[in-house]
Amino acid sequence: MLNVRDLTKRFRDTTAVDDLSFNVAAGEVLSLLGPNGAGKTTTFLMLCGLVRPDTGVISWDGTPLGPRRARTIALIPENPEVYPSLTVWEHIVFSARSCDVPDGWEVRADSLLERFDLADKRDTVGSALSKGMKQKTLIAATLIADSPVLLFDEPMIGLDPAGQRELREMIVDLSKSGKIIVVSTHMLEAAHALSDRALILKAGRKIYDGDIRKLAQENEDLESIFLRITA
């Protein structure tokens, strides 16, 4: 169980995230929704320890997590950044070695490359990859570390339709294996397909946390719901 309590972050006069609290159970997929500037990315960065919150506690199974919580909560950022002079395979090897993954990960790495259609790009350096390929490389390198909580920031952007479907299926598989998944997205259909629960942010504050279907009024589509709530 991931437990977030009273998370707040201010940048000078702007409150990016304001007193945010929520829980996510093992095997659950939570969709984090909100307009641009709502505080989704800042929330993710605080969860994985790359931004220091002003207040708040982040706990995993009842134990508060310290500054090195990225070992438990791994982020796959919106902008896929990879080492320009490292190959796809070398990213995975470095991730496995630096995270001290037990022996035998090579088989899993090979299957990840196959699954993401990266096998023929195995020896291609980062600077020569397309945005979608970089995204897949980063996801594969993250998955090899086997973190119990995965944060996907706008994961569908940059992926082709086949890649998007593959990622959706993989997220569902990961949640079934007991991992906690939090997905930030603007693609409401994707959010609906991935999860039943949505957490909506507006100007850093939580304005809704619950079943995504209960938001809908009669004959109202997802886009209208989103625009109505965040207006």
Next chain:
Amino acid sequence: MKSIAALWYLDLHRARNTIRAIVRSPARLLVWVFIGLWLALQLFQRTHMPRQVFFFHDLADPYATGIAGLVLVLFGLSLALQTGFGRIMAFGDPVDALFLSRSAIDERLVVLWLQLRQLALNSWRIGFSAVFVSVYFSRGNPVGAIAGLVGVFVLLDLLLLPTALIARRTNMVKYLWCAIAVIGTLVFVGAFLLPASIGELGLGRALIAIWHGDRVALAILYACILAVIAGGLARANDVYPEFYASARWLDTARARGRGGGLFSLPASSKVTRSGSTMLRGPWVEIWKQLAFLRRGNGMAIMVAGTIIALALGIAGGVGQQRAGGGFALIGGLTLLPLVLLVQTTRSVSLAQDISKPLWWMGDGSVFAKLAVWTFASSLPAVAFVALTTATLFAIISPARGLLYIVCVSSAVVVSRAVGMLGYALTPSLIDQRGPGMVIRILIFYAASIAPLVLAVTAGFFGRSADLGVACGSLVFAGEGAVCVALAAVRLRGRGLEVALAESS
């Protein structure tokens, strides 16, 4: 051991893939091999046959203390610029923060690794400086002088991270380096105005001892280096938020283009009032660079630079009036080459501009755009030397001031034009930091020969130093224009290709 092995794997494979990319490109390989061999030859020559040209340790006070003051000014300003008033320039890329923050590697090891990586990245600059400058600092002990110079440069690099880590907790440290620069200015000024009292501080003698390769001085210097490394490790806890912020900060700076260099780094994400400009076509670049400067840390650095420039100008002017005998000329011949050296070692990056159709579609020729960019990106350095010169000549000879302001400013812009040509020849940032830096310096030296010869000839036959300087500067400016024109020819129609080559 596993952590060390992981970091070793990262660096080894990154280096190996980079070397492979260089080897696959015959032109790049030729440049690396040629410059590498040439540097090795120079090192051999200078350690075995030291030339009897000029030796720093022969200098007496007040000159020794004055130059020590100048070194402190450069030391303080360099660190203030590189730490960006308290920013940590640890990770060059956010991907480091992403991968290392979730790793099992101890933060202290990461900080140590970053310090060593910083040294490795600057090894060309350190090596080049040590090889070429050391010979002037020691008679008969070039190895000791090289050790001293390397030690000073290493200390300069290693100080960045620990002080920035300390600056996380206090606002005092971020101004430390500016304070050192100001103290250096006071020492420089005081050395000539109050020689007896300042000279007794022994600052000049301490510096001479290091550059003379004195064993005790070297032992103290290297003990300081070890203490700085230990200081960095002691502060290495909960570092990733700052490291990530610094990487993002650098990313933003890169997106703004390196035209303004460190001056263009954003001071904050706070929204400022939008501006407008009367400038049109390629001239808009000047407005853009000034906007970066206004909204970045550049403005605070410019204030410090203005104070230092005024102080140096006053010191030079008053010193010339009191001591005479070409005092201002000696000061100028010390300061200007240092500014030009810093300008010439700066890399050029145009990827953000030339990779976009908008840049090519805009009004003005490629030459005009590059020329304006060259001028605009030199503005902070031009302002510094122009202000120093203006203050100096306001005291000694106001009528001749304008001529010399134009001359030193054009020299600074030409040094950037040489950088532009270097970029067109070797756009890769790795190459620019390595052999590209040496090539730029050599081109600049070569370009200086004709103007110098002409200046001496015209000055001799015209019996006027001013005439000589004016003629020399005119030719120098012409050479700068040729450099930009050659760069324009090489870049025309190859925007995306060159932009991609930048990251190779």
